[in-house]
Amino acid sequence: MSDGQKNFQAVIWDFGGVITSSPFEAFNRYEAAKGLPENFIRSINSTNPDDNAWALFERSEIDAAQFDTAFLQEAEARGHSVRGADVLALLAGDVRPEMVAVLDRLKADGYRIACITNNVKTGSGAGMARNVEKAAEIQQVLARFEHVIESSVVGVRKPDPAIYLMACDKLGVEPRDCIFLDDLGINLKPARALGMATIKVAAAAPAIEELASLLGHQLS
Numbered sequence: 001m002s003d004g005q006k007n008f009q010a011v012i013w014d015f016g017g018v019i020t021s022s023p024f025e026a027f028n029r030y031e032a033a034k035g036l037p038e039n040f041i042r043s044i045n046s047t048n049p050d051d052n053a054w055a056l057f058e059r060s061e062i063d064a065a066q067f068d069t070a071f072l073q074e075a076e077a078r079g080h081s082v083r084g085a086d087v088l089a090l091l092a093g094d095v096r097p098e099m100v101a102v103l104d105r106l107k108a109d110g111y112r113i114a115c116i117t118n119n120v121k122t123g124s125g126a127g128m129a130r131n132v133e134k135a136a137e138i139q140q141v142l143a144r145f146e147h148v149i150e151s152s153v154v155g156v157r158k159p160d161p162a163i164y165l166m167a168c169d170k171l172g173v174e175p176r177d178c179i180f181l182d183d184l185g186i187n188l189k190p191a192r193a194l195g196m197a198t199i200k201v202a203a204a205a206p207a208i209e210e211l212a213s214l215l216g217h218q219l220s
Contacts, residue, residue, distance in 0.1 A: 008197070008215060009177040010112035012167050014158075015119070017183030018201045019100070019141060020093035030090055036080055041087060044074050049186075053084060057120045058151045064088065064121070088120070095137055098204045102211070103144045105219050114147040114167045116180075118157045118187075146171065158187040164194055179214055181207060 016023055027041040037043075045054045053070035056062045062070065064085070071084030106113055142148055147170040151157035154166060168175055176195035182188050188198040197214055201207040212219045 006197075006214070006216075007177075008111070008179050010114065010168075010171050010173045010179070011106055011211070012114045012116055012164075012171075012178050012180045012196075013103075013145075014180075014182040014184075014187065014201070015115055015117040015142075016091065016093055018181050018207075019103075019115075020095050020138075022183055023091050023093055026090040026093070027087075030086070034082075036082070040075075040078070040080060041082065044071070044078060044082075047074070047078075055157065057084075058118045058157045059155050060121060060152045061155075067120070091120075092134055092138075095141060096204045098208065100141055100144070102208055102219050103141070107144065109217075111215075112171045112173060113145055114149065114171055115142065115145045116149045116158060116163055116167050118151045121152045158182070158184075159190045161190045161194060164191050164196070179211065181211070 013019060024039075024042060028038060030036075031038055031040050045052065049055060053062070053067050053074055056070070057064075057067040067088070068084035071087060072081065075082040103113060147167065149163055149167050149170070151163065154163065156163045156166070158164075164175065164180070168178065171178075174195070175191070178191075179197045179199065180188065180191040181199045181201050182191075183201045185200055188200055192198050199207055199210050199214070208219055
């Protein structure tokens with residue numbers, strides 16, 4: 001996947017799980033505390049992924065109250081009671097300062113940067129922060145992007161190819177000129193199909209190293 005000789009023009013980022021720590025970590029802590037099977041919440045979100053409660057909420061086809069009930073019904077169908085409101089309270093991760101430093105370096109080096117995020121209309125902004133201090137921190141990060149494409153605003157969510165093309169259109173670049181970072185493989189697949197270089201983010205350091213390799217220069 002490394003192509004250090006290619007002149008990329010833009011780097012497009014997912015937010016939760018990339019710029020911030022993964023909400024999956026919070027899901028697992030909740031599951032352990034409640035005696036639920038590990039990855040139970042993720043299993044619900046991956047069942048019928050285009051039309052489940054989570055997908056409908058990220059496209060703003062239902063509101064928070066409807067999501068609370070719909071998610072509970074899906075959870076109970078799998079044998080456990082988990083309210084959607086409880087899941088929403090777990091969404092806001094912690095900002096990874098090393099990723100923010102890379103955003104600043106990319107901007108200084110003249111790269112275009114944008115964000116594509118599947119989010120919901122709750123909390124504050126793309127990171128779905130649920131307190132004032134965290135919301136302010138997230139807004140400071142979001143201000144670094146030229147464009148932030150939010151599923152809850154545009155009514156389209158990853159992995160629909162249309163949302164990646166929206167970002168390219170906003171930036172005025174072709175997919176082949178972009179690198180896209182996300183923590184979910186299902187969201188990387190359509191980006192690759194469009195011609196983007198992709199990086200799957202599990203932790204900050206290796207992702208930054210891979211990005212530097214693709215760009216052909218250091219980012220620190």
